[in-house]
Amino acid sequence: MRDLLRRYRFFLLVIILFLATVVLYSYNLRQKDTTTFFERAVLSFAAPFQSALDSLVDGTTDLWRNYLWLVDARQQNEELLQINRELHAQLRQTEEIVRENDRLRKLLAFVDDLDRAALPAQVIGEDASNWSRTIVINKGARAGLRVGAPVVSADGVVGRIIKIAPNSSRVLLITDASSAVAVLVQRTRTRGVVRGLGDSLTLEYALRDGDIREGDLLVSSGMGGVFPKGLPLGLVTAVKTDQFSLFQQVTAQTTTDFSHLEEVMVIVGDDQ
Amino acid sequence: MTAFVVYLVSGLVSIFLQSSVFPLFLPPDLRPNPLLILVVFAGLSGSTARAVTVGVLLGAIQDSFSGHSLGLYICVFLTLAIVARLLADKLNVESPALFMLLIAGGTLLQIVLVGILLTILADTRTVFYILLPSIPQQVLANVLFTFFLFLCFTRLTPAGRGRRRARGLLRLGKQHGA
Structure with missing residues (x-):
């Protein structure tokens, strides 16, 4: 027996150790939450x-x-910069489209109120001189426009067509010195004629006893047959009454910002 | 004929600048008038026939792109070209400084003529309210633009014949000094 134990001592020890570990593992399986x-x-x-x-x-x-393995970093950087540029360009384009959409919505809403057919057009050029105030739009006779057609923006009257070509038209702005539009002071219905002063307007033939105040809105009177009645032209900025004059001296600021004019509507239809 | 075509092409480029490029960056009073510079240049450098033809042609181009009646700028530029032609025989047209002074004078003359013609013939009384305050800016814009053109010409032209000519900006006509 002793010889047998001595002979298989190693295997017995291995078995005992194995069993001990199994027992230990089995014991610890029940003590999962405790750290020994x-x-x-x-x-x-x-x-x-x-x-x-x-x-x-x-x-x-x-x-x-x-710092060491930068073999493709430069290339990746270039690619990312390119992607970044493209995304920026797309973003700018999208912003531009959103703004244009807003402007056109306003313009359409304004024209809807008029109940007259209108044609959208884009401003493609300005006057070549510094004293005249005209713009060129990208629609002409082929689109059905005619000389004298009124042009409006979402903020009010822009002017009227004075020259026409097949694919473009020249519009005389209300701020031009040769432009004259019959108007009413919206609040008091006082009549007058608005002429252009380049960047602003002057109201002529407004009788001295007419009630006109700063901030009054000038709207087209419909007289003359060019502009429909009630379109806004300007806001009164100053009123002076000379002691010996028959008329008041009234200046006004246009409701339309002509320095940022991009889209306009040409009114082509008659009153519905 | 070649000179005529050069003036025509230059005029078209100028009108494109005036109507589509300058408005993007400059307010109306600060926009230079390259056509006026061309007319004065033509008046000083060529024969009377060429000056008159160029004045009428460039005036017609300007009229097509401004205001609403053909003829105003034909009249103004024709007058400018003739005045420049008459002065060319009496002044030292080789001097760039004098050329710029003539541009300033030409701008003033143009403003006065436009104002008078519009007031008398077109009953556009308020035009003087636009023209008078713009005089300093217009003169400054045209003189600076002329100076810029002169700088470009002298920088871009290699030293030699062209550059020597550029010192005076002008090529004398056959009648010069006659």
Whole structure:
């Protein structure tokens, strides 16, 4: 028996150790939530080393990736910059479309109120002189426009067509010195004629006893047959009454911002 | 004929600048008038026949792109070309400074003529309210643009014949000094 034990000592020890580990594992399976003293000790001992090793590996990897292994970084950078530029361009285009959409919506809403057929057009040029105020639009006789047709924006009257070509038209703005539009002061119905002063307007033939105040809105009177009645032209900015004059001196600011005019509507139809 | 075509092409480029490019960046009073510069240049450098033809042609181009009646700028530019032609025989047209002074004078003359013609013939009384305040800016814009053109010409032209000519900007006509 002794010889047998001695002879198979090694295998017996292995079996005993195996069984012991199985028992240990089996015991610990029931104690999942408790950390043994041994485990705590090992973990506590290993943690600083693990931390240091981890930092070392991270540092080395970063060094390698960020400073040494940069073979395709330049190419990637170029590609990303290109993508960035394209996305920026798309974004700007989208913003432009959104703004244009807003302007056209306002313009359509304004023309809908008129109950008259209208044609949208884009401003493609301005007057070549500094004293005359005209613009060129991209619609002409082929689109059915005619000389004298009124042109409006979402904010009010722009002017009327004075020259026409097959695919473009010249519009005389209400701020031109040769432009004259019959108007009413909306609040008091005082009559007058608005003439252009380049960047602003002057109201002529407004009788001295007419009630006109700063901030009053000037609207087209419909007289003359060019502009429909009630379209806004300007807001009164100053009123002067000379002691010996028959008329008041009234200046007004246009309701339309002519320096930022991009789209207009040409009224082509008659009153419905 | 070649000179005529050069003036025509230059005039079309100028009118394109005036009606479609300058308005994008400059307010009306600060927009230079390259056509006026061309007319003065033609008046000073060529024969009387060429000056008159160029004045009428460029005036017609300007009229087509401004205001609403053909003829105003034909009249104004024709007058400018003839005045420049008459002065060319009496002044040292080789001087760039004098050329710029003539541009300033030409701008003033143009404003006065436009104002008078519009007031008398077109009953556009309020035009002087637009023209008078714009005089300093218009003169400044035209003189600066002429200076810019002169700089471009002298920088781009290689030293030699062209550059020597550019010192005076002008090529004298056959009648010069006669």
